[in-house]
Amino acid sequence: MSIKTKLSMILSISVLFILLLNIxxxxxxxxxxxxxxxxxxxxxxxxxxAITVEQTAYSSGYVDGVFADxxxxxxxxxxxxxxxxxxxxxxxxxxxxxxxxxxTHISLLVKSGNDIIVAKSSAEEEIGLSTSDWxxxxxxxxxxxxxxxxxxxxxxxxxxxxxxxxFEFSTSNxxxxxxxxxxxxxxxxxxxxxxxRSSNIKDFVKVTSPDVVVxxxxxxxxxxxxxxGINPDTFGNPSMRExxxxxxxxxxxxxxxxxxxxxxxxLDQDVEAVxxxxxxxxxxxxxxxxxxxxxxxxxxPISSDNRPTSVISVVMDYEAISSVMREQMISLVAxxxxxxxxxxxxxxxxxxxxxxxxQAILGTVNDVADGHFDRRLEVTSRDxxxxxxxxxxxxxxxxxxxxxxxxxxxxxxxxxxEYLESVINQTADAIxxxxxxGRIISVNKAFEQMYGWxxxxxxxxxxxxxxxxxxxxxxxxxxRLRSGERLPLIETVRMRKDGSQIEVSISTSVVRDEHxxxxxxxxxxxxxxxxxxxxxxxxxxxxxxxxxxxxxGVAHEIRNPLTTLRGFLQLQQETKxxxxxxxxxxxSELDRINLIVSEFLILAKPQAVHFQxxxxxxxxxxxxxxxDTQAHLHGVQFRLDFAEEPALVHCEENQLKQVxxxxxxxxxxxxxxxGVVRIExxxxxxxxVKITIEDEGEGIPPELMxxxxxxxxxxKETGTGLGxxxxxRIIQGHQGTLEVESEVGQGTxxxxxxxxxxxxxxxxxxxxx
Numbered sequence: 001m002s003i004k005t006k007l008s009m010i011l012s013i014s015v016l017f018i019l020l021l022n023i024x025x026x027x028x029x030x031x032x033x034x035x036x037x038x039x040x041x042x043x044x045x046x047x048x049x050a051i052t053v054e055q056t057a058y059s060s061g062y063v064d065g066v067f068a069d070x071x072x073x074x075x076x077x078x079x080x081x082x083x084x085x086x087x088x089x090x091x092x093x094x095x096x097x098x099x100x101x102x103x104t105h106i107s108l109l110v111k112s113g114n115d116i117i118v119a120k121s122s123a124e125e126e127i128g129l130s131t132s133d134w135x136x137x138x139x140x141x142x143x144x145x146x147x148x149x150x151x152x153x154x155x156x157x158x159x160x161x162x163x164x165x166x167f168e169f170s171t172s173n174x175x176x177x178x179x180x181x182x183x184x185x186x187x188x189x190x191x192x193x194x195x196x197r198s199s200n201i202k203d204f205v206k207v208t209s210p211d212v213v214v215x216x217x218x219x220x221x222x223x224x225x226x227x228x229g230i231n232p233d234t235f236g237n238p239s240m241r242e243x244x245x246x247x248x249x250x251x252x253x254x255x256x257x258x259x260x261x262x263x264x265x266x267l268d269q270d271v272e273a274v275x276x277x278x279x280x281x282x283x284x285x286x287x288x289x290x291x292x293x294x295x296x297x298x299x300x301p302i303s304s305d306n307r308p309t310s311v312i313s314v315v316m317d318y319e320a321i322s323s324v325m326r327e328q329m330i331s332l333v334a335x336x337x338x339x340x341x342x343x344x345x346x347x348x349x350x351x352x353x354x355x356x357x358x359q360a361i362l363g364t365v366n367d368v369a370d371g372h373f374d375r376r377l378e379v380t381s382r383d384x385x386x387x388x389x390x391x392x393x394x395x396x397x398x399x400x401x402x403x404x405x406x407x408x409x410x411x412x413x414x415x416x417x418e419y420l421e422s423v424i425n426q427t428a429d430a431i432x433x434x435x436x437x438g439r440i441i442s443v444n445k446a447f448e449q450m451y452g453w454x455x456x457x458x459x460x461x462x463x464x465x466x467x468x469x470x471x472x473x474x475x476x477x478x479x480r481l482r483s484g485e486r487l488p489l490i491e492t493v494r495m496r497k498d499g500s501q502i503e504v505s506i507s508t509s510v511v512r513d514e515h516x517x518x519x520x521x522x523x524x525x526x527x528x529x530x531x532x533x534x535x536x537x538x539x540x541x542x543x544x545x546x547x548x549x550x551x552x553g554v555a556h557e558i559r560n561p562l563t564t565l566r567g568f569l570q571l572q573q574e575t576k577x578x579x580x581x582x583x584x585x586x587x588s589e590l591d592r593i594n595l596i597v598s599e600f601l602i603l604a605k606p607q608a609v610h611f612q613x614x615x616x617x618x619x620x621x622x623x624x625x626x627x628d629t630q631a632h633l634h635g636v637q638f639r640l641d642f643a644e645e646p647a648l649v650h651c652e653e654n655q656l657k658q659v660x661x662x663x664x665x666x667x668x669x670x671x672x673x674x675g676v677v678r679i680e681x682x683x684x685x686x687x688x689v690k691i692t693i694e695d696e697g698e699g700i701p702p703e704l705m706x707x708x709x710x711x712x713x714x715x716k717e718t719g720t721g722l723g724x725x726x727x728x729r730i731i732q733g734h735q736g737t738l739e740v741e742s743e744v745g746q747g748t749x750x751x752x753x754x755x756x757x758x759x760x761x762x763x764x765x766x767x768x769x
Contacts, residue, residue, distance in 0.1 A: 635674025
């Protein structure tokens with residue numbers, strides 16, 4: 001797909017998106033406006049009905065007062081005609097009296113315990129009615145019997161000894177609406193109750209009801225389907241039916257539906273809406289589908305004395321809104337389609353104008369991609385495309401320059417690679433490279449000659465180069481190498497292809513990428529079999545030389561005491577006498593011979609030892625307590641510098657004591673005029689224990705330093721040189737080191753380093769495993 005087509009599509013899709021967004025916004029905005037307009041009309045209708053209700057209430061009150069005055073006059077006239085004792089009055093007499101006074105019926109109410117009942121009446125259905133559950137009606141009757149001048153009941157009309165209840169449905173016959181009057185002057189034992197039951201009253205109530213206004217409102221606005229006057233005190237109570245009727249609350253003032261109809265009702269949602277309208281004092285509007293018809297319902301609270309007294313529900317057909325919405329959507333879609341066609345045609349033309357320079361740039365870039373770096377674009381403008389063309393020209397020049405340099409560098413790298421491969425293949429050391437999993441990546445010719453494998457046999461494989469007994473050790477070395485530790489050159493044993501073993505020295509290192517991750521491991525092996533054989537021959541030669549020196553030294557050292565012994569024995573043989581002085585000298589010479597032979601035996605065959613974990617500080621303190629007297633005799637002081645933490649080593653305690661005794665005695669004898677011997681002992685960070693013994697003696701001549709440790713090499717007149725030799729042998733047996741530093745006239749320092757108990761234990765466990 002070309003850039004021109006893509007650009008045209010992008011512009012078209014963008015415009016289409018904008019048009020769709022415009023249609024959506026228009027749709028919801030229009031819908032919201034129409035709903036608000038409908039809501040305003042419903043509020044207006046409800047307000048008009050509320051005003052009508054208020055006006056009819058005033059008219060109803062006026063008529064109510066006229067009928068009350070009429071009933072009061074009838075009551076006073078009836079009181080004049082009736083006997084004060086109800087027992088002397090008959091129902092027939094009341095029938096005649098009602099006709100005479102122009103009322104429908106007359107009833108007489110008396111007290112009966114806590115109740116007030118209808119004892120006699122011109123209407124048989126009234127006789128026996130109880131008034132205990134009539135609410136404020138019953139309260140008015142009680143206050144009349146008590147002959148109160150001012151009644152507490154606020155409903156109805158009041159007069160002297162008189163109270164008239166409001167228009168209400170008859171209890172004995174709910175089909176009629178009656179107007180009652182009640183009179184009691186305190187001169188009789190009953191209340192006179194004249195009342196009017198006439199179709200005129202019912203017609204009056206019908207005229208004063210808002211139902212007429214509701215009907216006229218619906219006729220004037222066909223979109224309004226239903227108007228309902230709701231009593232929030234009883235609406236939704238348990239006795240109310242789905243159609244709004246209620247057997248319990250059927251009086252004019254407590255009916256749930258005060259006027260209008262309730263055919264588009266959804267009781268649960270309507271109860272919630274009525275409660276919310278009463279609680280907030282605001283209109284509640286929502287859309288609902290009832291009887292397969294989508295409607296807009298509004299609940300408007302009507303307030304009296306700043307308190308919501310009723311709620312008017314207006315139901316409007318939503319089809320009016322939907323039809324307007326459909327017409328507007330059709331119009332918007334038609335306009336949008338026309339605009340979209342115009343944009344598609346125009347965008348294709350505009351895209352062709354803008355893509356011509358891009359096509360030229362694309363052609364040049366393709367030529368550059370094919371390696372023609374001499375191509376140049378013609379810059380005809382200073383806009384972004386012109387700047388792009390200029391940068392592409394600069395890029396092609398630089399690419400030509402860099403390509404030439406890269407070719408030169410590739411040739412140089414190829415030459416270096418061939419040189420390195422030649423060097424690697426010609427070197428006598430076996431080199432092989434493995435990946436992180438141990439598979440061989442490359443080998444040189446020396447590897448093939450040393451181990452017997454050809455390159456094509458081992459590349460990508462894991463040959464068995466490490467003997468089974470050394471696999472654990474090799475795995476630990478590789479783990480240390482991967483963790484970043486630099487491994488020293490080691491001498492070990494490896495296996496050839498034929499299964500034979502070869503002694504090698506191996507150097508191993510890692511190769512990392514630019515991120516520092518290990519990519520491969522390089523191992524360089526050198527055959528040390530011949531070198532080790534020559535070193536073994538040299539060691540044997542040295543041993544023979546040492547034995548010869550020892551033999552010569554022993555012979556020399558023993559010859560002098562033997563010559564002395566022979567002289568004294570010949571003297572005693574000639575004189576036939578034993579001189580005690582001569583005997584002491586002979587015994588001394590025999591002890592010297594025994595000492596020389598004992599030290600020689602220790603060197604030749606060390607005794608069996610039993611290693612234990614000991615604190616070197618304790619061993620040194622025991623030796624110091626043993627030599628303390630000798631040190632005082634020579635004017636020598638011991639100054640100790642021991643670490644607080646234990647210096648634990650695996651050792652043979654008696655052998656270490658022998659070493660410390662030899663070294664301290666040498667230090668004491670090296671200071672005939674007295675001095676200080678400094679003894680320092682502390683654990684080292686690398687799991688070692690360091691012991692330093694430093695004196696202030698005469699020192700050792702430089703010409704003797706290279707020969708220290710050799711038998712019978714000493715600067716003491718009576719020394720044999722075997723003590724230091726024995727000490728070195730003991731320290732070596734403890735896997736430690738003993739070094740001597742000395743300067744004539746300044747003193748001598750001996751440094752002993754022993755492995756700590758933890759490191760020795762780990763080495764022994766590795767050997768056992």
